Amino acid sequence: MAVATGKSFASRFGVHIAVLVFVAIWTIPTLGILVSSLRDKDQIVASGWWNSFASSSQTEAGRLPPATAQTQKDGKYVLEGNIFGDGAKRNISAFGVKAAAPTQYPAGSSADLGEGVTLQVNADGSFVMTSPKAFEGDRGQRLYYASSAPPKFTPDNYQTVLFSEGIGRSFMNSLTVTIPATVIPILIAAFAAYALAWMRFPGRALLIAVIIGLLVVPLQMSLIPLLKLYNGVGTFFGVPSKTYLGIWLAHTGFGLPFAIYLLRSYIAGLPREIMESARIDGASDFEIFVKIVLPLSFPVLASFAIFQFLWVWNDLLVAMVFLGTAPDQIVLTAKLNALLGSRGGNWEILTTSAFITIIVPLIVFFSLQRYFVRGLLAGSVKGG
Amino acid sequence: MAAQIFSAIFVIIIGVGGCVAYFWGANKLLDLTFPSRGVTGTAAVNNLRRQGLVRPWLFVGPALIILTIYLIYPVIATLWLSFLDRGGSSFVGLANYEWALRDPDLRRSILNNLLWLAVVPAACTFLGLIIAVLTDKIWWGTIAKSLIFLPLAISFVGASVIWKFIYEYRGEGQVQIGLLNAIIQHFGGQPQVWISLPFWNNFFLMIILIWIQTGFAMVILSSALRGIPEETLEAAVIDGANPFQIFWKIMVPQIWGTIAVVWTTITILVLKVFDIVLTMTNGQWNSQVLANLMFDWMFRGGGDFGRGATIAIIIMIAVIPIMVWNIRQANKETGGH
Numbered sequence: 213m214a215v216a217t218g219k220s221f222a223s224r225f226g227v228h229i230a231v232l233v234f235v236a237i238w239t240i241p242t243l244g245i246l247v248s249s250l251r252d253k254d255q256i257v258a259s260g261w262w263n264s265f266a267s268s269s270q271t272e273a274g275r276l277p278p279a280t281a282q283t284q285k286d287g288k289y290v291l292e293g294n295i296f297g298d299g300a301k302r303n304i305s306a307f308g309v310k311a312a313a314p315t316q317y318p319a320g321s322s323a324d325l326g327e328g329v330t331l332q333v334n335a336d337g338s339f340v341m342t343s344p345k346a347f348e349g350d351r352g353q354r355l356y357y358a359s360s361a362p363p364k365f366t367p368d369n370y371q372t373v374l375f376s377e378g379i380g381r382s383f384m385n386s387l388t389v390t391i392p393a394t395v396i397p398i399l400i401a402a403f404a405a406y407a408l409a410w411m412r413f414p415g416r417a418l419l420i421a422v423i424i425g426l427l428v429v430p431l432q433m434s435l436i437p438l439l440k441l442y443n444g445v446g447t448f449f450g451v452p453s454k455t456y457l458g459i460w461l462a463h464t465g466f467g468l469p470f471a472i473y474l475l476r477s478y479i480a481g482l483p484r485e486i487m488e489s490a491r492i493d494g495a496s497d498f499e500i501f502v503k504i505v506l507p508l509s510f511p512v513l514a515s516f517a518i519f520q521f522l523w524v525w526n527d528l529l530v531a532m533v534f535l536g537t538a539p540d541q542i543v544l545t546a547k548l549n550a551l552l553g554s555r556g557g558n559w560e561i562l563t564t565s566a567f568i569t570i571i572v573p574l575i576v577f578f579s580l581q582r583y584f585v586r587g588l589l590a591g592s593v594k595g596g
Numbered sequence: 597m598a599a600q601i602f603s604a605i606f607v608i609i610i611g612v613g614g615c616v617a618y619f620w621g622a623n624k625l626l627d628l629t630f631p632s633r634g635v636t637g638t639a640a641v642n643n644l645r646r647q648g649l650v651r652p653w654l655f656v657g658p659a660l661i662i663l664t665i666y667l668i669y670p671v672i673a674t675l676w677l678s679f680l681d682r683g684g685s686s687f688v689g690l691a692n693y694e695w696a697l698r699d700p701d702l703r704r705s706i707l708n709n710l711l712w713l714a715v716v717p718a719a720c721t722f723l724g725l726i727i728a729v730l731t732d733k734i735w736w737g738t739i740a741k742s743l744i745f746l747p748l749a750i751s752f753v754g755a756s757v758i759w760k761f762i763y764e765y766r767g768e769g770q771v772q773i774g775l776l777n778a779i780i781q782h783f784g785g786q787p788q789v790w791i792s793l794p795f796w797n798n799f800f801l802m803i804i805l806i807w808i809q810t811g812f813a814m815v816i817l818s819s820a821l822r823g824i825p826e827e828t829l830e831a832a833v834i835d836g837a838n839p840f841q842i843f844w845k846i847m848v849p850q851i852w853g854t855i856a857v858v859w860t861t862i863t864i865l866v867l868k869v870f871d872i873v874l875t876m877t878n879g880q881w882n883s884q885v886l887a888n889l890m891f892d893w894m895f896r897g898g899g900d901f902g903r904g905a906t907i908a909i910i911i912m913i914a915v916i917p918i919m920v921w922n923i924r925q926a927n928k929e930t931g932g933h
Contacts, residue, residue, distance in 0.1 A: 223839075224733075231730050231740050234723075238744045238807065241758045244775060248761070259771055260778050384601060392611035399615045404659035413652035419660075424926045426667050428919045430868050432890055432908040434666060436901050437673035439894070440684065441665075456607055465666025468659055496632075497651055498623040526751030528871045529891070545753045549875050552757065559761065559773070566757035570750045577749035581742065588812065589819055 242570075245563040252364040253560035267303070267360040271314050274355050276339065279347035288342045295355065296337040307333040307357040314356030333357065369564040377555075379565050381539050382547040386525060386572075388456060389535070389543055393463035393524045394517055400464065401471030402479075402513065406501050408472065409480035410487060420476070426469040435533055438462065442534065454536040462534050463527070467520050474591050478512040479505060515587025518580050522573050544569040615658075622654045671912075677905035684901045692906040702907070705884045709914075711798055712805075712869060712885065717862040719806045721855060724813025728821055729843065731814075741818065745811035752808070752871035759804045760876060763790040794882040801883060804872050809865065813858045820854035821847060860918050867914050886911050 248261045258270035274295050282289050296302055306315035309325060317323040322332040329343045331353070341353065374380040407413070408420055446453030482505065490500050506513075528545040535541045537550070548565050555561045577584060630643035630650075681688045696702050727744060731737035747755060764774030768787055772778040777787035790800045824847060832846045848855070870887035877883045879892065890907035893900050 227730050227733050231727070231734060231737070234727055234730075235740050235743050238747060238810075240775070241762055241807070242747070242750070244761055245758050257773060260773050260775065262775070262778075388607065392608050395612045396615050399612075399619065400658045400662065403619060403655040407652045407655035411652040411655065413649075416652075419656070421923055421927070422668075423663070424923050425919050426663065428864055428915050428922060429667060429671060430864075430887075430908070430911045430915055432868065432887055432911050433674050434670035435890075436677055436894060436905050436908065437670035438666065440673075440901070457611070460611055461662065462666060465662045468663055469667070472659060496623075496627070496647075497655075501655075522749055526754075528751070528753050528874070529887075532891075533894075545751050545871075548753050548757060549871075552753075552760070552875055559764075562757050563761060566754050570754040573749040573751070574746070577746065578742075581745075585815055588815055 245566050248559060249369055249564040249567045250365045250367070251369075251560070252361075252366055253369065253558075255361065255364060256559050256563075264365075265363050267362050270361070271356060271358045273311075273314070274357070276341060276352035276355055278350045278352045280350070282347050285342075288344060289346050291339075291341040291347065291352075293339060294337045295333070295339060295357070302337065302362075303360045304333060304335050304337055305358050305360065307355060309354060309356065311354075311356065315358045319357075331355075369560045370568070373561055373564045373568065377551065377561060377565065378539055378542075379544070379547060379568055382542055382544045383568065385541060386544040386569075389459055389463075389531070390521060390524045392456075392460045393467075394520045396460060397464045397467045397471050397520060398513055398517060401468055401475050401516070402506065402509065403501065404468075404472050405475035405479050406497075406505055408476050410505075411497060423469050423472050427473060429469075431466060431529065434466070435529075439533060452536075454534060454541065456535075456541075459530065459534045462530055463520075463524050466530065467523065470591065471516050471520070474516050474587065475509065475512055477590065479509055482508055511583060511586065512590070514580065514583040515590065518576060518584045519587055519591075521576060525573055618658065619654075622657075623651075626650055626654060674905045674908050674912075677901050678909050680902050680905075682900035682902050688902065692902045695903060696906050696910065701879075701884060701889060702886075704882060705879075705886045705889045705907075706910070708798055708883065708885050709867065712802060712866045713863060715799070715802050716805050716809070716866050717859045719802075720809040720813045720862050721817075721858050723806070723810045724815075724858065725817050725848075725855070727810070727814045728818035729847070732818065732821065741811075741814060745815060747808045748811045750808065752804075753875050755804050755808055756872055756875040759800075759807070760791070763800060765789045791877055791883075792881040797877065797881055797883050801872055801876055804876075805866070805869060809862055813862065816854060816858050817851065820851040824850050860921075864915060864918060867911055 244261050247264055248256055251261065251264050254270060255264070259266070276291055276295075277293060281293070282291050284290070304319045306318050307323075308314045308316035309323070309331070310316070317333075319333060319335040322330050325331055327343075327345075329341070331339065331341045333339045333355070337359075339355075374383075408416060408423075442453045442458055445451075486504060486508075487500060490504055495503070526545065528549060531543045531546050532549075535543065535546070537546065542550070544565075548562075548569055551562060551565055626647055630646045632640050632644045632647065635643065677684055678692055679687060679689060681691075727741070731740050734740070750758070761773075762775045763777075764772075765777055765787055766772050766774070772781050772787055776790065781787055791797050793800075828846055828850070829842060832842050837846070868887050869885055870891060873879060873883060873885050873888040874891065879885070879888050886907055890904050890911075893904040893907065
């Protein structure tokens with residue numbers, strides 16, 4: 213493949229740059245939510261995540277102490293102190309006393325508030341307010357200031373999201389849905405695939421054609437009749453219509469055509485001699501399947517398992533139709549969708565929840581990429 | 597939390613255990629009903645023959661039952677429901693299809709779906725091909741491919757959150773925390789509310805699917821490119837072909853079949869696109885698509901199953917040509933095996 217191009221230094225350099233650009237476009241979006249999920253929630257809205265290693269500046273509001281804290285000095289009434297308390301490492305760049313002009317005065321300057329009242333706020337947060345008359349009232353002067361805070365990374369968002377937003381619970385629900393919905397179709401499909409590949413019975417060819425046809429039937433065709441069926445069964449037996457059993461079977465049904473197709477083409481390719489010598493030794497089909505075919509098919513079983521796991525874990529539609537939205541049933545994707553509605557502007561919650569929902573697929577994907585790619589190739593190049 | 601974990605493990609054991617128990621038990625039962633060991637002569641032969649008749653059905657039985665309930669019956673039922681009213685109780689003939697012809701939302705959805713069909717498969721295949729060719733030439737190509745492949749593992753909802761964050765809009769003059777608006781503001785442009793810009797917002801949603809699916813196209817096409825015989829490329833070089841000629845006239849024609857497969861696979865996916873539209877706009881601002889409109893009709897105001905089924909049929913009709921082509925291909929390949 214390494215022919216023709218790549219001869220000149222310039223074109224080789226160009227290829228590196230081009231690939232680098234593609235890689236950047238494909239990774240930066242994910243990086244954005246990972247970085248944001250670890251940032252302090254006030255800083256997320258104060259600066260873009262790409263600036264997260266620089267100090268972020270934000271405008272805040274506070275109050276000076278009430279009149280009771282005043283002292284008298286040189287015939288003037290004085291209020292003194294530090295708005296951050298002591299020891300905080302933040303930097304004020306400007307301040308103001310009106311909401312409309314929160315950064316009217318630069319830090320360190322003395323603001324004339326009228327009637328001889330002056331206010332000086334320094335960069336470190338210390339302030340001096342003086343007045344010829346005594347301060348009154350038990351509410352202190354409103355103060356606005358623009359401050360910059362050093363970058364702050366914290367796992368707090370994860371704590372919040374996992375334990376108070378219900379993501380932890382949904383994580384368990386997703387596992388409860390995904391594991392059986394991955395294992396059950398493998399078992400059922402493996403037996404069927406073996407029968408379709410190595411056993412003779414009438415209608416076999418038709419069955420294979422039907423399965424290939426079903427490969428592309430859109431999920432949408434099944435939703436309404438199944439919803440009616442589930443509701444009917446629920447009413448008839450007086451049981452809830454949205455159950456884990458219901459969604460396992462639904463995912464099994466939707467995953468079966470691909471599972472049977474993928475496993476059959478692999479199992480049909482196993483060497484005939486092995487099967488025949490086992491049969492001559494008196495092994496039944498069941499024994500051949502369990503002792504010979506299953507172990508030999510491990511790679512393709514792994515491929516399908518990864519597919520189905522990712523598919524079920526990432527599914528939203530089936531979960532929204534066949535599972536409830538109560539905390540004991542709502543899965544991660546549905547929860548994330550709900551949070552997008554209810555917590556639309558809370559990016560610390562959204563980015564953290566999103567990262568938690570994608571972390572499991574990413575781990576599965578990276579650790580088992582080989583099988584995943586193999587399944588992808590077997591599943592699409594041959595049949596489509 | 598502990599109770600949840602415990603009950604999850606419990607139901608997993610029940611579900612998977614039930615499955616194993618069926619296959620093991622059914623076979624045991626068959627062996628006991630028609631024993632082949634311990635009996636001799638014709639009895640043993642007859643029993644073995646009977647076992648041979650029954651066993652395939654024990655093996656394909658569960659798959660057959662589930663496929664029938666979850667796919668074959670629903671396809672027929674959906675077709676039937678599309679001729680019934682909203683509750684599915686009385687026959688209304690073609691009324692739902694008449695509605696489908698007139699409904700502006702549905703027309704908008706079909707147009708948007710066509711737009712998606714025109715852009716997404718082409719973009720994924722084209723980008724996938726380019727990246728496959730480029731990464732083949734450099735030493736860190738495998739790592740690059742891995743990273744571009746990665747979004748394929750991310751859910752559509754997760755990807756929507758990721759991109760919603762990129763499209764995030766803050767008023768003009770404020771600090772933009774969305775990457776796209778920040779870049780635009782940096783170069784002096786006007787920040788925009790990208791996902792509510794009619795017409796163009798469709799493309800911003802498509803970018804999400806392209807971002808996810810390009811890795812798929814890349815992997816499949818990359819393996820097809822590896823299968824191209826080296827001699828054809830060498831011959832082209834000797835004949836003095838430039839890289840573009842080699843790409844378009846030597847490489848692309850030889851992997852045409854694979855390109856078609858990638859294209860159709862993504863086409864089917866695009867017809868069913870739902871999650872992205874639901875989470876990004878829920879069909880507002882003229883971004884509705886068929887699958888999301890159908891979901892809407894299934895649950896809107898108690899649900900209209902007749903109209904929902906009609907929309908499903910429209911999606912199905914679009915898929916049928918691909919389905920027929922697939923079955924033909926498969927028949928040709930297996931040739932009656």
